[in-house]
Amino acid sequence: MTTLENTKIYHEVEFLLSAQRFNINFSYITQKGLPFVREFILRLIHLAPMSKSQVANFFGFSHNEIQEAIDDLVERGELTLSEDDRLELTEKSSGYFSEIGEVPRMSLLQDSTACLSFDLATFTCLGKNISQEKWRLGIPLKIEDENASHSEALVEKHFQRQFHEILHKGFLAKSLNQDGKDSPTVYTVNSVNKIRQMPFRLPVQFQIDSDGRSVEREDFEALNSSDYVHERISLELDRLAKPSNFGEIAKSMLEIGDGDTLKLFDSKGAAINLQFLDDLSRLEFNGQKRRKTFLGPIYSSENWAQLQKRLAPIIKARRESKADIGQTPFWWIAPSDPYWCKSSKLHSRLSEFVNMARTKEKKLYSPTIYLPVSGADDFRGARQWKWELDPYTDEANGLREGFLSGNVEVMYFEGEFVVVVYHVSLPDAYPVSLPLGFVSTDQDVVSSIGRLVKAYINGNSGAERPNDCGLLSSFGRNEGSRES
Secondary structure, X not given: OOOHHHEEEEEEXXXXXXXXXXEEEEEEEEEEOOOHHHHHHHHHXXXXXXOHHHHHXXXXXXXXXXXXXXXXXXXXXXXXXXXXXXXXXXXXXXXXXXXXXXXXXXXXXXXXXXXXXXXXXXXXXXXXXXXXXXXXXXXXXXXXXXXXXXXXXXXXXXXXXXXXXXXXXXXXXXXXXXXXXXXXXXXXXXXXXXXXXXXXXXXXXXXXXXXXXXXXXXXXXXXXOOHHHHHXXXXXXXXXXXXXXXXXXXXXXXXXXXXXXXXXEOOOOOOEOHHHHHHHHHHHHHOOOOEEEEEOXXXXXXXXXXXXXXHHHHHHHHHHOOOOOOOOEEEEEOOOOOOOOOOOHHHHHHXXXXXXXXXXXXXXXXXXXXXXXXXXXXXXXXXXXXXXXXXXXXXXXXXXXXXXXXXXXXXXXXXXXXXXXXXXXXXOOOOOOEEEEEEEOOHHHXXXXXXXXXXXXXXXXXXXOEOEEEEHHHOXXXXXXXXX
């Protein structure tokens, strides 16, 4: 049996679910207690009709005091005088009681307004303030067009159904939050007006068990129901599916000179063997290879921490150095993989990658992000990258697709370290690509991979077709002079 204790995360992907914010005007009924004297007079007469003198004697009131109290209750329509001069409850005040001896509660109809967001797949209320992010760094999920076009009517229905849950979560005004049986109930929804649409992020951790088999995705705590959303995710995964690239990955490993990672797969290259990964990790920890193998994207929290552990002393030494080190290249080559950059974590990693390059006094290295494009005239691809990675595209170049068949991601810090991530597609075993790689500070490895990287970046794919297509910001400026 697979449990959370014996699973391992191999990828983190965020899906973008359409959501809308609404202004909702509604009326609700609340139960309110009565002032002390008024309550106990009604409770007494609820037990049995009484004369004014009996009520005055019970409470110890003077003639004027009881007359004033009784007159007030009569004017409110809560007491009436019977033919035998006894005080009785009216139909109105009788409704304050559910049983003999019960504390009377008065129903009040009040109006209120709420600004709430709902997703357009399950129409779960997401609260007052969900993030107003843009539609980027994630995979959009397609939902039924009817859900968006009739969202106001659907939200009206779901708001009434979920009213107590929405109230319990604290999404409504504090004045509505009362405890126990005094909790208000919605009376009617007067109007629902759509304000704006935004994406709601659904992070998904893809996991494998100890045998390297894919584990079923978990449900989403934020949603009332996950089934429909999982169906939408499965459709997107089918659309993005790529054939197995294990043969190409194996060739890239040999070209890089990496025999260790190749040994982590079973004999047929159909799945990863986690026992082999654990064994390799122990050998690396106890050995002298100056290498750390990891599973998952480099920008995941755990893997990025490993990278920062190696980067921190380098940054410290460069800050203290008097040498001219600002032109040292630190390159990040992205793969041509549909799941790369589909996480908001990438933004913070790019921020560190770019901003750590400088102090107020000096430049510590020269960062460049290389993003795959079909060529220097791939304006559509360039626009998409600008949209996804803004505001960090000032340090981004387009790189003609084809570096190690587009399956390998590399971070190369000249003279310091190298990170290699293989994005392995095994559709029969895993629904998304499996990132697997290593970080090495071994200078022979760093230099060898550096030569491979430089040869591609500085190379050409034909006459006047350099692989380095230049800054993304320059794409489209001189369209007439560019060739396919």
